[in-house]
Amino acid sequence: MIEYRNLKVALLGGGSVGAQVADLLLTHGDELASRAGAGLELIGVAVRNADAVRTPEIPQHLITTDAEALIHGADIVVELMGGLEPARTLILQAINSGADVITANKALLATHGTELFDAAEQVGAQLYYEAAVAGAIPIIRPLRDSLAGDRVTRILGIVNGTTNYILDRMDTTGDSLEEALAVATELGYAEADPTADIGGYDAAQKAAILASLAFHTTVPLDAVYREGITEVTLEQVAAARKAGYVVKLLAICERIEIEGKPGEYGVSARVHPALVPLGHPLAAVHGGNNAVFVQAEAAGDLMFYGAGAGGIQTASAVLGDLVSAARRHVIGGPGVAESTHANLPMLPISSVITRFQITLSVIDEPGVLAEVATLFAAHGVSVEAVSQSVAVGTDDTDATATLVIVTHQATEASLSATVEALEQTAVVASVVSVLRVEGL
C-alpha cells in the first residue's frame, strides 16, 4: 500500500453535480489517489439547507452551512453553487487563502472571469473550469493545451442541450416549438423557467468563455450578440430540411480580419439559430447532446461531441480537474495563468461575414426574379442559389410565389441593407425569414 500525501478538498454546493462529486470522491478514493499521486480528502460540503434530501446521499457529518469556515484550510475548493454571489466572493476568498479552485459556474466566469483569473495569477493559484462548458466533453483543456501551438479561427458550438433537444424534436416529430418545449420540460431537459436556455443566454455565457480562451482575448458577456430560438417556427424547420439543412442554435466565435486593416484581426462572438448543411458533423448532433466544432489553421476541422450538462457527466469533468489540480500540488510551483496576451478587439455583429437564406413572398409575375436579383447585386450581395415554390393565390391578380435565396458570403451590414430595400420593393409582399447559414 502506497502512502499518499492528503489534499483537503472543500465542496461548495450539494446539488445534483455536488452530490455526484462527493459520492465519487468517497467511493473511488483509492483509484483517484493513485492517478493524482495524492489523496483527495473531502473535508466538507457547504450547502444552504443542511436538511435537504440529496441523491446520491452525502454523509451528514460532512454537511455544513458555513462555507467560509470550510474554505479555510482547504487545498482545493470546488465551487458548484452556481449564480454570481456568494460564489464570486467565496472563490476570491479561496484563491487568496492559496487554494486552487475548480468551478462549473459559467455565468460567473462569463461575467467576472477576468477578475477571478487576475486574482489567481497574483497568488499563483489555478482556476479550473472544464465543467463550465459542454458538461463532460473535454473542450477547455484541448483549447488551452492541445491547440496552444495552433491558431483557432472559428468555433461553432451546440452548447445548450435544451434548445438542441427542442429543435431536434421539431425536426424529427413535427412538434411546434411550444409542444417540443413542453416535452423537454416534462423530461427534465428544460427548467421551469426556460428563459436562460431558449433565450440563448446560457449559450452566450459559454460563447464568451470559449472565445476568451480560443483567441486569448477578454470577451465580455455583453459583447456577445444573442438571439434565442423563440422566433423559430416549424415552417422554417421543415423548409430547412427540404432544402438540405437543419436548424441549430449555434454559439459562434470567430477571428475576423478587420475591414480596411489587412493583417489585423478582431473577435466576434454570437449566438443565434442557424442553418447547418445535413452533411456537416454538427447536423448529426441529436437530442440533448452537445458538440463543439473547432477550426484551426494547422489542425483543420475538429469536433468534440458528448452529453451536455447532467449531474454525473458534469461530475466527470470536475473530477478530471480535481486530479489535474492535485497533480499540480504534488509537482509544486505556481499555476499557468490564463493568457489574454492577444487581446484582440471585439467586433460588432455587423462585421460578421456569413451566408444567408432569405425567404421572400413575392408577386407571381414575369420579371420579379430579375428585379430581386438586381437589388441583391446593387448591395454587393452575391446570390448562390434561388428556388421558387409553387404559386398560390385566390385569383390571378394577387397570386404570390415563395422565393428562397441562399447567398454567398456577405457581411451582416450589407445583408441588412438588402433586406431593408427588399421590404420597400413593390414586387416583394413580405420578407418571410432571414436565417444565417453556417458550416458550408
Place this chain on the structure above:
Amino acid sequence: MIEYRNLKVALLGGGSVGAQVADLLLTHGDELASRAGAGLELIGVAVRNADAVRTPEIPQHLITTDAEALIHGADIVVELMGGLEPARTLILQAINSGADVITANKALLATHGTELFDAAEQVGAQLYYEAAVAGAIPIIRPLRDSLAGDRVTRILGIVNGTTNYILDRMDTTGDSLEEALAVATELGYAEADPTADIGGYDAAQKAAILASLAFHTTVPLDAVYREGITEVTLEQVAAARKAGYVVKLLAICERIEIEGKPGEYGVSARVHPALVPLGHPLAAVHGGNNAVFVQAEAAGDLMFYGAGAGGIQTASAVLGDLVSAARRHVIGGPGVAESTHANLPMLPISSVITRFQITLSVIDEPGVLAEVATLFAAHGVSVEAVSQSVAVGTDDTDATATLVIVTHQATEASLSATVEALEQTAVVASVVSVLRVEGL
C-alpha cells in the same frame, strides 16, 4: 516587449511533419512564446540527408546530420524520425540528458513505451505524444487529464485514415477494395507499401497506446488482436448498408469483467473490421478522417473527430505538446509519470463479448431456419434478428437461400464454436461471412 527565457528545441527528423513544425516554430515564434511563457528557440534539425528538398523549406544553417550532438544541450527534443532505431536510442539519450521529449512515433511507443516512460520517470522528465494517435485530434490529453477522475470502459476508434478512406469509397462509389486502394495510393492516402495500414498494424499500435493510457495498464503490442481489411469484400459492404450498417476498421479497447471473477477486470485490445449502425456517430466519419469514441462510467459517450495524420495537422499536435512542455519548464518540478497503477491483466480475444452478423448460404427447404436456430441456442448464442434473402438455384433440388443472422451479445469463444458446428451441418452450404457488430 516582454523578455522571455529561451528554451532550446532540437528537432529530430525533417520529413513532412518535421518541416511543418520547424516552419511554425520559426514563423509563429512570438505568439508561441506568449502562450508558453518562454521562447522556443529551434537550435537545429537532425536529418539523414542534408541535401533533401523539404516543404516548407528549413534554413540550411539549422540542418545537421549529427543527432547526438544536437540533443546535447537541448531543453526539449522533438522526435519525428519514425521507426524503432535510432529513435529509441536518441530519445533515451535525450531523457537522460534531462530534456523533455515529444514524439509522434506510434510504432516506438507501442513497442518500447514502458522502457521510455520508466526512463523518463527516473529522471523526472516528461514524454509527450499527442501526435502519435489520430493526428491533430486531442485524444491523449483528454484521456490522461480530462477523464482522469472517471473510469473509461470502452474505446471505439477509427484511427487509420487510409483504411477509412478505402472502406468509405467502397461504400459510396461501389469500388472494389483493389480499386479503392489504387485511388487512395494515387491521392497519397496510402503508401507505396500499404501493408501497415490495410493489414491493421498501424491501428494495432494506436490501440496499444490508447488501451495503456485509458486503463492505466501496460498493453504490449503483441497482446492486441489484429485483423486488417484485406478480406472485406464489396458484397459485404453492400449487404451491410442494406441491413443498416457501414463497415469500419475499428480499434477497440475494453475493460471486461473476468469470467468467473465478479468485480475483477481485464483489458482487451483488438483491431478488426466491424459493422457500425448507420445512426452511430462513427458511421458519419467519412474519407480519411479519424474519430475516437470513448465511453466512460460518469461522462457517458464522448467522441473526438478530425483529420487523421497529415504533415500540418500532426504539427499542430506537436506544437501543443511543445507549449505544454515549455509551460512545465517555466513552472519547474518533475513531470507526472504515466501511471500504470491499475495493471489489469490482458485478456485474449476469446474473452471478448460482442454481437455478430453471420451470413449463411443454406439449402432452401422447410425446417432449415429451425435447425440453424436450434444450433445457435445449443451454443448459448441468442439470435436477435434473422433475414432471409430470395432463394436462387439452377433447379428445385439444389436451391439455396441466404440467411443473415444478427446475434445478441455473445463471447468470441461461443461464437467460434457455433460457426464450427454450422460448417458441419448438412443444411448449411457455407458460412459466407462472420462480422462483429459494434456500437449497438
